[in-house]
Amino acid sequence: MLRSRLALLLALLLGIALAPAALAQQAPPETGAVLPEASGGTTRLGGWRIQSSAAVPAGGEEVSRPGFGSAGWYPVAPRTTIMAGLVANGRYPDLFHSTNMRDKVDRADFAVPWWYRSEFLARGPERHAFLRVPGATSRADVWLNGVRIGEVTGTYNAREFDIGPLLKPGRNAVALRVHPADPQKHFTISWIDWAQPAPDNNMGIFRDVELVRSGPVTLLGSYVHTRLALPGMASAELKPFAELRNNLPAAQQVTLGGTVGDLPVRHTVTLAAGETRTVALPPVTLQRPNVWWPAQLGAQPLYRFALSVSAGGRVSDAVTTTFGVRDVQAPLNASGDREFVINGRQVQIRGGGWASDLLLRSQPGRLEAQLRYVRDLGLNAIRLEGKLDTPELYDLADRYGILLLPGWECCDKWEPWSGWGGEAWTESDYPIAGGSMAAQARLLRNHPSVIAFMISSDIAPPEDVQRMYLAALAGAGWPNPVIPAAAMRNAPPPLGSSGIKMEGPYDWVPPDYWYGDKVGAAFGFAGELSAGHSIPTEDSLREMLSPAEREALWKDPAAPQYHTGRGTEPFNNLKLFSTALAQRYGQPTGLTDYVEKAQLANYEMTRAQFEAYGRQQTAPRKATGLVYWMLNNAWPSLNWHLYDHYLNPGGAYFGAKKGNEPLHVQYSYDDRSVVVVGRGPGQAAGLTVRAEMYRLDGTLLHRQEQSGLTVPALGVTKAFTLPPPAGVTGAYFVRLWLDDGTGTTVSRNTYWLSARPDVVDWDNSQWYYTPVSSYADLSGLAALPRADIEVSTRTAGASTEVTLRNTSGSIAPAVRVTLRKADGSRVLPVTWTDNYVALWPGESITLRADYQPADAGPRPVVEVGGWNAAPRRVTS
Structure with missing residues (x-):
């Protein structure tokens, strides 16, 4: 999403006419996007419809042709798994109540492949147009205009396809035939013992499918490595990199130009015919950098790396990304425990384990509310065990100063060596796992919030898997520590000990x-x-x-x-x-x-x-x-x-x-x-x-x-x-x-x-x-006597202040305050300066609730209750 928006902005500055995002929304019902009209553009493919293959007798040659009838198909937003799409279309109302997900869903629906289908507009055959698929659960056959163009295997194993020669004037159609998923057999997402699994095992796609158009040279990505001068932090060396692909069958001399922060960079390189290469641009030194810090320790400034590549005197492609200047080390101390040292200071990690939505629904507003909660809780980190979510999560973590510890999950195909994992890997599994690692490293590498990757969870991988992952990370320009597992058990070379214990508890202890x-x-x-x-x-x-x-x-x-x-x-x-x-x-x-x-x-x-x-x-x-x-x-x-x-x-x-x-x-x-x-x-x-x-x-x-x-x-x-x-x-x-x-x-x-x-x-x-x-x-x-709590309130804008006074002779150890709408439902999300507060007789305290005004209405109702507090409701 960030790359798409910035590419659009840069293209406009260069005088390039790209399709506005609104055009996709206003397109004919079967049209999900417009191919960018000139080089350097990326747009999200929308207008998707889904249907079970059991209800579609046609094959990919027909389904992927423009104009194929899709009456009765389910319209869905981009980034929608099959189950999420069915819920959005009302097929399974109140799915999460009681045992509805177990008793009211026919799992036979997900034992067969499902179709995704979209149409978009183009001018005709192009030399350098591409389709990017972010991965598929469990795998997808990809078709364009009646031609099968390839396959995507694995939730995180992104692929790009050259679609230029297949494009037609006017409408074009993409179809993906997505196959059933089994976390024990496929590189997908598992809910382990966290939750009941989604009925479809998250079958489908939960990140954006994109249409890309460039010139003869494509900028596949860019990133910046930062080296902070410690301990004073008076300067930082910035090393910019560009991933280039020569789309022509002949060598080309190309020029890279742009800015890293406010510092100009320029570099000329010759690419061989069809070559893909990561190019290191000349490093620059940033004096008195604005350093990125975790929450509670400082600010979270971000810099921009704007880069274009020119061939034959014309801009061929452009990309802009953000990065932060910070230093991360993760040594083992004398006790053998993992430490994180950020900008020269040892930081105690205070984190929580992250769970995406069970149906992998894309909810940027909900993500931001949860990152606000993380910061309000005084936490500074989140661990992502196999739920690597959508790009917005990483952008938000950068802004809020929340450290991220992503990694693969236990107890399924990702970790068969644990003894309780999925099916053992075969020779064909290594490229899928390695490709998944490379794709996710490219997504994560520029985010200052991301401070390490845990290549396993409960048991460290064997040596060959470790070396494969390390090679994939290095190839993607990974700048951060790599940790073998989130547990200290069985840590063979080359990474050795994780320095992390996983001894529980997971259930009640005093x-x-x-x-x-x-x-x-x-x-x-x-x-x-x-x-x-x-x-x-x-x-x-x-x-x-x-x-x-x-x-x-x-x-x-x-x-x-x-x-x-x-x-x-x-x-x-x-x-x-x-x-x-x-x-x-x-x-x-x-x-x-x-x-x-x-x-x-x-x-x-x-x-x-x-x-x-x-x-x-x-x-x-x-x-x-x-x-x-x-x-x-x-x-x-x-x-x-x-x-x-x-x-x-x-x-x-x-x-x-x-x-x-x-x-x-x-x-x-x-x-x-x-x-x-x-x-x-x-x-x-x-x-x-x-x-x-x-x-x-x-x-x-x-x-x-x-x-x-x-x-x-x-x-x-x-x-x-x-x-x-x-x-x-x-x-x-x-x-x-x-x-x-x-x-x-x-x-x-x-x-x-x-x-x-x-x-x-x-x-x-x-x-x-x-x-x-x-x-x-x-x-x-x-046996504490009932405590009477006097309540006064004041609401202004997006905040409500609540003053509580204990007018009784009894101690109230945990007075709870809840904010409600006029209809009695709760105002959520909401952050309180404090809650479940203790009040001695005669004592008072003022609390403040912050929320979105649209979530509360003009006059929210304040409800007071708790352990022995007499219930009260007051309109603010």
């Missing part, structure tokens, strides 16, 4: 687990781990589950739930989570009670995980990074997320947001210490930490304070250690405040703790959880 020294506790680099299930709020549960499923959720935790993972053990039920919930907080009395307790538990678990890793970032065995499993869900799920599929932030979200504050005061479950964690670019001095300990009835047990503290950049400072709560046998509260040198509170934190702690049974750890031998007692929280 908060003090993270402060241990075994398996997934806070040390080293953890490729994926969390305390498992995240229960959505009640609104979301009513959207996704039937009444019977909702009742089983709180009454029968061992009952299999369709909306947990893939429906297989051990993640097809909530037994571990719900058992711990009942043991620690008390037996649920109904769905609402279960959900309220689950929100507290999710808040408690996610905060503890991120806080432990934050405290240990400077420990002797440093915690260098973690990937929370997972950030989001492919569909409505009870498993693994920080915000649910409806983009609703619940307890898990705000626990993680609290634990990842840029300057944060926190309590340690292991030794009762109170520490301050700094995640910003500079030190903070003159800080004061205050702590108070209370019984549940509000009786003050202990108060402590320490002033004059300094926290270094990306560092940790201990304030003091709290004593055990005198005379308490059950639950109690600890409150913490961090004030800056001006007396302003920059962090506040409330814990509900137990005098009887959780006891972790380390010796009986399993791959997905560690049991406990006894549970903490938080049941006293259920």
